[in-house]
Amino acid sequence: xTENPWITHSSRVMYKNAWITVREDQxxxxxxxxxxxGVVETRLATGVLALTEADAxxxxxxxxxxxxxxxxxxxxxxxxxxEDALEACKRELLEEAGLTAAQWEPLGxxxxxxxxxxxxxxxxxVARGLHEGEASPEGTEALQIRKVPWSEALAMxxxxxxxxxxxxxxxxxxxxxxxxxxASRAESERNFMD
Amino acid sequence: xTENPWITHSSRVMYKNAWITVREDQxxxxxxxxxxxGVVETRLATGVLALTEADAxxxxxxxxxxxxxxxxxxxxxxxxxxEDALEACKRELLEEAGLTAAQWEPLGxxxxxxxxxxxxxxxxxVARGLHEGEASPEGTEALQIRKVPWSEALAMxxxxxxxxxxxxxxxxxxxxxxxxxxASRAESERNFMD
Numbered sequence: 001x002t003e004n005p006w007i008t009h010s011s012r013v014m015y016k017n018a019w020i021t022v023r024e025d026q027x028x029x030x031x032x033x034x035x036x037x038g039v040v041e042t043r044l045a046t047g048v049l050a051l052t053e054a055d056a057x058x059x060x061x062x063x064x065x066x067x068x069x070x071x072x073x074x075x076x077x078x079x080x081x082x083e084d085a086l087e088a089c090k091r092e093l094l095e096e097a098g099l100t101a102a103q104w105e106p107l108g109x110x111x112x113x114x115x116x117x118x119x120x121x122x123x124x125x126v127a128r129g130l131h132e133g134e135a136s137p138e139g140t141e142a143l144q145i146r147k148v149p150w151s152e153a154l155a156m157x158x159x160x161x162x163x164x165x166x167x168x169x170x171x172x173x174x175x176x177x178x179x180x181x182x183a184s185r186a187e188s189e190r191n192f193m194d
Numbered sequence: 195x196t197e198n199p200w201i202t203h204s205s206r207v208m209y210k211n212a213w214i215t216v217r218e219d220q221x222x223x224x225x226x227x228x229x230x231x232g233v234v235e236t237r238l239a240t241g242v243l244a245l246t247e248a249d250a251x252x253x254x255x256x257x258x259x260x261x262x263x264x265x266x267x268x269x270x271x272x273x274x275x276x277e278d279a280l281e282a283c284k285r286e287l288l289e290e291a292g293l294t295a296a297q298w299e300p301l302g303x304x305x306x307x308x309x310x311x312x313x314x315x316x317x318x319x320v321a322r323g324l325h326e327g328e329a330s331p332e333g334t335e336a337l338q339i340r341k342v343p344w345s346e347a348l349a350m351x352x353x354x355x356x357x358x359x360x361x362x363x364x365x366x367x368x369x370x371x372x373x374x375x376x377a378s379r380a381e382s383e384r385n386f387m388d
Contacts, residue, residue, distance in 0.1 A: 001255075001338060002255070002257070002264035003257070003264075004257050004259075004262070005257055005336045006257065006259050014208070014209040014216075015208040015209045015216050015218075015232070017218070017230060017232045019232065019310070019311055020216075020232055020234070020311050022208075022209050022214075022216050022234075024209075024211070027259075029333055029334050030257075030333070030334065030335065030336035031333035031334075031336075033333055035334070036211060037259050037260075038209070038211045038213065038214055039259070039260045040214070040216075040234050040260075040311075040312070042308075042311065045308070045310070061195075061196070063196065063197070063198050063199055063200070063224075064306065064309040064310070065198075065200050065221075065231050065233070066231075066233045066234075066309055066310070066311060066312055066313040067306050067309045067313055067315075068198070068313075070196035070197075071306065071309060076310075078310065108352075108354055109353075109354025109357065110354065110357055111357060111359050111362065112258065112261050112265065112357045112358050112359060113307050113308045113359045114236075114239070114307045114308050114312065114314055114359070115258040115260055115261050115265060115357075115358055115359075116213070116239070116258070116260070116270075116272065117213055117214050117234075117236065117260060118234070118260055118308065118312070119260040119261055119262075120308055121261075122359070139223055139224070139225035139227055140223050140224065140225075140229070141224065142199045142224035142225075144195060158302075158370065159303075160302055160303025160304065163303065163304055163305060163306045163309075164306050164309055165305050165306060165307045165308070165309075165316070165359050165363065168305065168363055168367075169359065169362055169363060169366070172363070172366035172367065172370065173362075173366065175370070176352065176366065176369070179373070
């Protein structure tokens with residue numbers, strides 16, 4: 001019941017630039033009829049929740065050309081060829097925020113950002129033990145950086161001010177981690193007192 | 195500081211099918227150099243968190259062709275031409291799960307699913323007061339439907355079993371709503387006892 005119900009007969013690249021490739025497949029659909037499937041292929045999408053010892057998170061502001069709006073987000077970027085998600089996160093953290101981190105942890109599993117027409121895969125990491133260096137954004141980037149307290153980042157998600165999907169997921173996933181850590185700490189304290 | 199730092203000189207459609215349009219713009223980049231920007235234009239992406247009175251949520255299982263994997267998700271779909279997000283949600287709930295709902299509420303604000311190369315906008319709704327009818331999936335869909343308790347849906351997000359971005363956001367956003375409702379109820383009870 002979970003097998004691939006599509007049959008792919010052929011595949012052709014219809015558009016390609018340095019960031020995306022669009023292919024069109026000739027297929028037989030699940031109902032047995034002939035059809036096409038257009039798939040956007042991308043680099044890995046990565047996001048870094050960079051946390052300070054004072055429980056603040058780094059946010060990056062930039063104008064997002066495809067959305068025609070300004071956007072506050074966690075530190076994000078696409079992987080370079082041959083680069084894995086963690087390497088891409090380390091590079092982006094340095095390029096965009098001028099930061100290196102002593103500790104890296106994955107924040108939940110792989111994310112499929114737009115699985116109806118794109119094969120984009122997202123990965124999130126938490127970075128701690130931050131050390132400030134010098135930022136060197138790419139020519140396609142005009143960035144603002146700010147540190148906001150955790151409660152404010154969460155409020156920006158709750159209010160809808162943060163609209164970027166990877167940022168929403170990173171902040172809500174990490175809030176779950178905090179919530180579960182609090183619950184587990186309270187449980188230990190109860191057990192200790194019993 | 196939040197204005198558009200890009201200049202668009204021209205725009206051309208490079209690929210188009212019934213679901214996506216890919217255009218390439220000739221631009222001047224934020225650093226003043228010439229460049230291109232490829233943008234994937236899509237229909238609205240919508241997701242419905244359909245909740246029963248017994249606190250279970252409807253999940254849909256389907257093979258996602260672009261990801262080459264089977265995926266359990268909330269009820270989702272793209273808008274038809276001229277349709278707004280809520281209308282699309284109502285149609286998808288009926289087509290995929292054979293359900294109508296008496297109550298609809300937006301679940302958080304607009305989501306930008308992949309804002310680096312796509313203009314896709316996502317909208318989430320909570321549907322309650324469900325009434326069962328008959329499903330009529332499209333020929334491109336081979337679906338399984340199941341009802342899972344809320345705690346199980348949340349566990350599927352925490353474990354990484356649910357990988358679809360809209361589903362992750364819907365479940366984590368709604369868990370926040372529940373958490374805040376619990377906190378507010380506890381606060382009222384405290385005030386009542388004082």
